[in-house]
Amino acid sequence: MTSTVTATPSPATAPPRRPRTRETALAWAFLAPSIAVFALFLAYPLGRTVYLSMHGNDIIGRPNRFVGLSHFAEMASPEFGRVLLTTLLFTLGTVVPGVLGALAVVLLLEGVIRGQRFLRGAFALPFAFSVASASVIFVVFYSSGNSVLNGVLYRLGLSQVPWLTSQEMALWSVCITTVWMNLGYGVLVLAAGIGSIPREVNEAARIDGATGVRLARDVTVPLLGPQLFFLVVISTINALQGFGQIHILTRGGPSGSTTTLVYSIFEEAFAYSTSDFGRASAQALVLLLVVLVCTAVQFGVIERKVHYA
Amino acid sequence: MTAAPLAGPAPAAPAVRRRHRPTPRFLLGRAVLYLLLLVFLVPTLFPLYYAVVGAFMDPRELSGFPAPLLPTGLHTDNITGVLNAVPLVRMYGNSLLMAGIITVSQLATSSLAAYAFVFLRFRGSAVVFALFLATLMVPGEATFIPNYLTIGSWGLTDTFAGLVMPFLAYAFGTFLLRQSFKQFPRELYDAARMDGMGHLRFLWTVLVPLSRPALSAVGVYVFITSWNMYFWPLIITRSTDMQTLQIGLNSLKTGEASNPGLLLAGAALSVLPTLALVIFGQRFIVRGLTAGAVK
Numbered sequence: 001m002t003s004t005v006t007a008t009p010s011p012a013t014a015p016p017r018r019p020r021t022r023e024t025a026l027a028w029a030f031l032a033p034s035i036a037v038f039a040l041f042l043a044y045p046l047g048r049t050v051y052l053s054m055h056g057n058d059i060i061g062r063p064n065r066f067v068g069l070s071h072f073a074e075m076a077s078p079e080f081g082r083v084l085l086t087t088l089l090f091t092l093g094t095v096v097p098g099v100l101g102a103l104a105v106v107l108l109l110e111g112v113i114r115g116q117r118f119l120r121g122a123f124a125l126p127f128a129f130s131v132a133s134a135s136v137i138f139v140v141f142y143s144s145g146n147s148v149l150n151g152v153l154y155r156l157g158l159s160q161v162p163w164l165t166s167q168e169m170a171l172w173s174v175c176i177t178t179v180w181m182n183l184g185y186g187v188l189v190l191a192a193g194i195g196s197i198p199r200e201v202n203e204a205a206r207i208d209g210a211t212g213v214r215l216a217r218d219v220t221v222p223l224l225g226p227q228l229f230f231l232v233v234i235s236t237i238n239a240l241q242g243f244g245q246i247h248i249l250t251r252g253g254p255s256g257s258t259t260t261l262v263y264s265i266f267e268e269a270f271a272y273s274t275s276d277f278g279r280a281s282a283q284a285l286v287l288l289l290v291v292l293v294c295t296a297v298q299f300g301v302i303e304r305k306v307h308y309a
Numbered sequence: 310m311t312a313a314p315l316a317g318p319a320p321a322a323p324a325v326r327r328r329h330r331p332t333p334r335f336l337l338g339r340a341v342l343y344l345l346l347l348v349f350l351v352p353t354l355f356p357l358y359y360a361v362v363g364a365f366m367d368p369r370e371l372s373g374f375p376a377p378l379l380p381t382g383l384h385t386d387n388i389t390g391v392l393n394a395v396p397l398v399r400m401y402g403n404s405l406l407m408a409g410i411i412t413v414s415q416l417a418t419s420s421l422a423a424y425a426f427v428f429l430r431f432r433g434s435a436v437v438f439a440l441f442l443a444t445l446m447v448p449g450e451a452t453f454i455p456n457y458l459t460i461g462s463w464g465l466t467d468t469f470a471g472l473v474m475p476f477l478a479y480a481f482g483t484f485l486l487r488q489s490f491k492q493f494p495r496e497l498y499d500a501a502r503m504d505g506m507g508h509l510r511f512l513w514t515v516l517v518p519l520s521r522p523a524l525s526a527v528g529v530y531v532f533i534t535s536w537n538m539y540f541w542p543l544i545i546t547r548s549t550d551m552q553t554l555q556i557g558l559n560s561l562k563t564g565e566a567s568n569p570g571l572l573l574a575g576a577a578l579s580v581l582p583t584l585a586l587v588i589f590g591q592r593f594i595v596r597g598l599t600a601g602a603v604k
Contacts (some may be wrong), residue, residue: 024432026425027430030421030424031421034480037418037475037477038480041456042444042447045451105346108345111342121591122350122354125587125588126353126357128583128584128586129357129583130539130579130580131555132558133579136558136572136575137573140363140572140573147376150374183353184587192595244539247539248559248562269453269454281454285451287448288451291446291447292446295445
């Protein structure tokens, strides 16, 4: 295998063209495995999703007629409007508290002198939980029979909460689980950001008399800008793709109150014995578009930052 | 708490041991700080605590209301129960094998691709790299339906091959390794080439050993994300014997009458490998996860 590439004669005598073409061939050979996977499982599927989205299908999802954009036209329905609204609420309900919570934790940790690393490690622990393991724990916490959380409320003399059984509450319960799952990641990202702030900056600020809240507000938070922005974008994309917690906790219910875009795609395509791959594909393209816009915003802003830096 | 360094503008003259008496205001600030930390720490650790403690509770006590919050003893009923309810060991093996194959494969494909981008000159290198980055923007959910159909048409539904194939390469690793390879001293590369060392040998015997931190970061990241995968294994596996741990956890929840002890024991058992990674491999995780943030 290696013999073909090691046989390059001394560079001075070799004609300049031969090694270059050889290098090109080798480069494509090195890229080939990745490109093969991307072509088969990324590029081709995207094209096929577009194709499927414009076709109707039989009961098991085989496309059988061209329907043009009618799957997209169907989206102008109150049902799909509700799905989009749920997706938006779920995104806001996980990103805002998630980012603010992680920020609060790392700022508080900045004030800790001893055991800071240990505490940060403790806050990062939820990161170890998979969507499934976290959700299963919260099933026990929320369950209507012997809900652990209601038990805690009961001990405190507070009234009980219909965590997953009420249409108004279920989405927020799923949000709480998601925020808990993501907190560890947020803490790790922001802590890394704080770690990259030069020591002198903090010392200079302290000498100028900035401590505690003022140091956090005027120095640390502005300097954390890039990491905060990164965290907002990543959390948004994660929220748009959030699936496991909904599947395990609520199956999109009660009565569709936790059916987000991704869950709706799953329902149309896989949840029941019938499959509507056409409608699901149209919705998948909407999801793709939303995620692309979020990513484009991220790249745009980062580019500007790099430019001015 | 000894909080001398913060008590005053002391850091200017650390040699002088001037102990400031903490002012009441300062002490109040400390108290508020630790109280607030506690407010965040308790809910953060409670689910973890309860999964472990609940797993060892007596199933009947756990089902009572209000459920006990403190350990009630060391009952192993839930652990044995969960091992009987689902083939947990088999699912563990499935998850390990799946995450292992994906990790090794992504490390290999990413190293090769990153090598091509950094050390080999070829036409269109920048364009191909931009295309690689573009693949990162596509959410898996947008491709799962066609991939499900592709895998099905190859007859690979409910097989290991079907489980891992779409994830054998991923551009994130290429991106991260490219950053790391770029910092490799060029003189070392030139020297190795001058001595007649081939590209593959250089990659394998020099570059890979010297890039271990970056490779570990990618490896830990890929392992955790594939270990935690949910959507794809859910739709591509059918039989209990092929299911991964995450899907097995979901099947523990059978309707409303799910047994809380089994769920907690399952969660606690399933989280052990990633918990170990988070505790002992945190620096790699931080590097892998924040690569985009500190660019």
